Amino acid sequence: MTDQSYNFAYLDEQTKRMIRRAILKGVAVPGYQVPFASREMPMPYGWGTGGVQVTAACLVPEDVLKVIDQGADDTTNAVSIRKFFQRTAGVATTEATAEATVIQTRHRIPEQALTAGQILVYQVPIPEPLRFLEPRETETRKMHSLEEYGLMHVKLYEDIARHGSIATAYAYPVRVEGRYVMDPSPIPKFDNPKLSDSPALQLFGAGREQRIYALPPFTRVVSLDFDDHPFDPSKAPHDCDLCGAAESYLDEVITDDAGSRMFVCSDTDFCRSRREAGHVGRLGETAGGGA
Amino acid sequence: MYVAVKGGERAIDNAHAFLAEERRGDPAVAELSTAQIREQLRLSVNRVMAEGSLYDPDLAALAIKQARGDLIEAVFLLRAYRTTLPRFGASRPVETARMACTRRISATFKDAPGGQILGPTFDYTHRLLDFKLAAEGALPPAAPTAPVPTSDLPHITGFLNRDGLIQSETAYDDIPPDLTREPMELPASRALRLQALTRGDEGFILSLAYSTQRGYGRTHAFVGELRIGTVAVEMDIPELGFAVEIGEVELTECETVNQFAGSKTEPPQFTRGYGLTFGQTERKAIAMSLVDRALRWKELGEDDSGAPAQDEEFVLMHADNVQATGFLEHIKLPHYVDFQSELELIRKLRAEALTAIGAARQEAAE
Amino acid sequence: MTHDALTGGFSDAPTQSARAFRAILDALSRPGTIVTVTGATPPAPLSQAAGLVLLTLADGTTPVHLAGAADTPAVRDWITFHTGAPLVAAAQATFALGTWDALAPHDRFAIGTPEYPDRAATLIVELPSLSSRGPQLSGPGIRDRATLSLPETAAFKANHALFPLGFDCILTAGNRLAGLPRSTKVESA
Structure with a gap:
């Protein structure tokens, strides 16, 4: 039931208009971070206030909302955000990726390919890909305007010199349509290829840092690399122990005091639907059999 | 046998119930009223209003009570409320x-x-704990008054x-930024x-x-x-x-x-x-x-x-x-996914480095 | 102020503006897509779609420019009453509304700055009709190719050449609209 003491989707209309204008400019200039007057939300900065504001500005009553954190629908912060929108927008919710019209995510892109008409909203902590190389906003803004991305390549190259390969495993920087270097939020680099040419609209919201950016559908997104060190979207060399999936991103779980480990899909909906379809992993039979 | 962690929603509800109980403290002790906070913890109220950018002593007192005396949490409560208020206009500069x-x-x-x-x-008070304040009930003697200028x-x-x-x-007469x-x-x-x-x-x-x-x-x-x-x-x-x-x-x-x-x-x-x-x-x-x-x-x-x-x-x-x-506290949220990606990377880099070191040693031994 | 100025707005702003925004978002993020919208009844000569865009996106913080025949007392009153947007000259406009010819010369609108390309105008271009017959479009939001009945190609080519600067367009006709952001490459069909 919608809470009548707040406006539809919590935000007042003026705030939504401001956010909507920022989203449209973000769509018009893919990968460019549009400043917006992020509001103080009733949840802490760093816990998805940017994503929540973008979702709130996009939702219509007919939407079906899915919220995931680390790929899972039932992690505490995902539960909390889903509940917020159930209460303030009264929208239907789902755990099934295919049924959702809007998906708010933290740190993952769902395994199942997204479709036209879906919107994926990312929660972003630090939207500036150059931030850890140059902490000043006044400087990084200039670097983006001049397309001066040498510093980023130097950093990646130094990684190679020191470690033999690029030492960035998540929030791996990308170049959008050959123009802006963009932070894809802290998704594992395994997810990076899904950013490019997606039929879905991807929106990124950073509340504390007051930035919104976007990837329209079918936008070309390239992970930065070198000819002799091509981008490698690797993941743990295991199959899911519950559903047997070989190509999904895995959580590592420590199962006993001796340090035994198992690997399970981080995308809980993907894993569940595979198991329902009869797929069984190394330890899945026992789990499914209820022994 | 492994069962994926479920029940986030119930855990949250239970945590909130626990929090409410802790906020009240020992029920044998009288409950603190917001009026008491407003009048007797005035400097806390002032700080919360100043950093909350909202001048309302009653709401600030309520926020302090709700936040169990955590003033930054109280500032946050006041700010989140402030954002939802409609703007009717701006005052003239105060004189x-x-x-x-x-x-x-x-x-x-x-x-x-x-x-x-x-x-x-407080400037010239001697910072000696006043144990008389621990006993309740006594009103301080009235302070001498002076005519208002x-x-x-x-x-x-x-x-x-x-x-x-x-x-x-x-x-200047420009409208200041906000x-x-x-x-x-x-x-x-x-x-x-x-x-x-x-x-x-x-x-x-x-x-x-x-x-x-x-x-x-x-x-x-x-x-x-x-x-x-x-x-x-x-x-x-x-x-x-x-x-x-x-x-x-x-x-x-x-x-x-x-x-x-x-x-x-x-x-x-x-x-x-x-x-x-x-x-x-x-x-x-x-x-x-x-x-x-x-x-x-x-x-x-x-x-x-x-x-x-x-x-x-x-x-x-x-x-x-x-x-x-x-942002500081968000690092206690789940980060399994990014941590896992680092874990995989560091294992890979270590394996490569150990192989290289091993090869170098072998070469040196030969 | 005419009586008509008071009517033709949203009856339930939160949900109507949300649906209208999604339609506009859909149009701008998928250039070439034509969407149908409802919810606004602005005074003539404004189309329903153009009126809806203003109701959804304009307010006291977004100066609006009315070009040519769109600049009538009735339209001014309607915009002022429903959005509170100040009416301004072309160069100061966040939104500009008129027929393509009335909006000319098109290089008088804000195109953003190298550090803030978002500070660019959005043109609401009133067309007699809107169809998918016309110049070819490609770029973000478009799988391979799309086509759209644009009033010309040269000005859009020139605008795209400024990328990441440039204005963005929402094309309106009756109760239909389409989007043409600066990121779209336009070529004669």
Whole structure:
């Protein structure tokens, strides 16, 4: 039931208009971070206030909302955000990726390919890909305007010199349509290829840092690399122990005091639907059999 | 057998119930009323109003009660509420020269028209725990009263200004920016900086100010004047064609007199720093005026000594305790996915490095 | 102020503006897509779609420029009453509304700055009709190729050449609209 003491989707209309204008400019200039007057939300900065504001500005009553954190629908912060929108927008919710019209995510892109008409909203902590190389906003803004991305390549190259390969495993920087270097939020680099040419609209919201950016559908997104060190979207060399999936991103779980480990899909909906379809992993039979 | 963790929703509900119970504490002890907080923990209420950017002692008291006395959490509650309020308009600038002062001191002149008023200050109390306060019930003896000054109290810096000894500020009628409605843009105007400082974390502003006193961007500040009291808030009502008083607020205002600037063509003049905060919050107001002054180095033709308090972007981007707390504490949220990606990477890099070291050793042995 | 100025707005702003925004978002993020919208009844000569865009996106913080025949007392009153947007000259406009010819010369609108390309105008271009017959479009939001009945190609080519600067367009006709952001490459069919 919608809470009548707040406006539809919590935000007042003026705030939504401001956010909507920022989203449209973000769509018009893919990968460019549009400043917006992020509001103080009733949840802490760093816990998805940017994503929540973008979702709130996009939702219509007919939407079906899915919220995931680390790929899972039932992690505490995902539960909390889903509940917020159930209460303030009264929208239907789902755990099934295919049924959702809007998906708010933290740190993952769902395994199942997204479709036209879906919107994926990312929660972003630090939207500036150059931030850890140059902490000043006044400087990084200039670097983006001049397309001066040498510093980023130097950093990646130094990684190679020191470690033999690029030492960035998540929030791996990308170049959008050959123009802006963009932070894809802290998704594992395994997810990076899904950013490019997606039929879905991807929106990124950073509340504390007051930035919104976007990837329209079918936008070309390239992970930065070198000819002799091509981008490698690797993941743990295991199959899911519950559903047997070989190509999904895995959580590592420590199962006993001796340090035994198992690997399970981080995308809980993907894993569940595979198991329902009869797929069984190394330890899945026992789990499914209820022994 | 492994069962994936479920039941996040129930865990959250239970945690909230536990929190409510802890907030109340021992039910054998009488419940604290918000009126008690408002009246007896007034300096907490003032700080929450100042950093919450909302002047409402009752709501601030409620926020403090709800936050179990965690003042940053209370600031957050007040801010989140403030965001939802409709804007009816803006008041006229408040006239602090017409402040009904409960406290007014100057460190630069022994006496001045209007006199020095110590007011309700801790300044000369001996910091000895007063065990009598532990026993409840006794009312303090009434404090002696003085007649309320009938005329305006002129600003001390005004006397310096009259002789041209202090740089004068140019008045302007532009509508000041509002960082709660527009994204922060750097470099910032002084008005925007002052807004960020007045709602900034007291501890952060205090430490920055202290650092300037110890030499990191020193400005030789004297408290020209510190005044605390109530001022009328007036608003223009277009339908009426004149301004009406809509209420009054308690403010602390601090003006510092700082080291002079000057050149071959300009005779030396003192410079100013300014602090203005809600309520009796004098530590914050003084600290704010020092940081304001340090940030003015460019406009006053001083050198950038690289001090933190001179660094506008550093100060403005890190002064907000609600932002800082949120981002700091978010690292306790699940990060399995990014951690896992690092875990895989470090295993891979170690394996490669160990192979390389092994090969080198073998080569050396051969 | 005419009586008509008071009517033709949203009856339930939160949900109507949300649906309208999604339609506009869909159009701008998928150039070439034509969407049908409802919810606004602005005074002539404004189309329903153009009126809806203003109701959804304009307010006291977004100056609006009315070009040519769109600049009538009735339209001014309607915009002022429903959005509070100040009416301004072309160069100051966040939104500009008129027929393509009335909006000319098109280089008088804000195109953003290198550091803030978002500070660019959005043109609401009133067309007699809207169809998918016309110049070829490619770029972000478009799988391979799309086509759209644009009033010309040269000005859009020139605008795209400024990328990441440039204005963005929402094309309106009756109750239909389409989007043409600066990121779209336009070529004669």
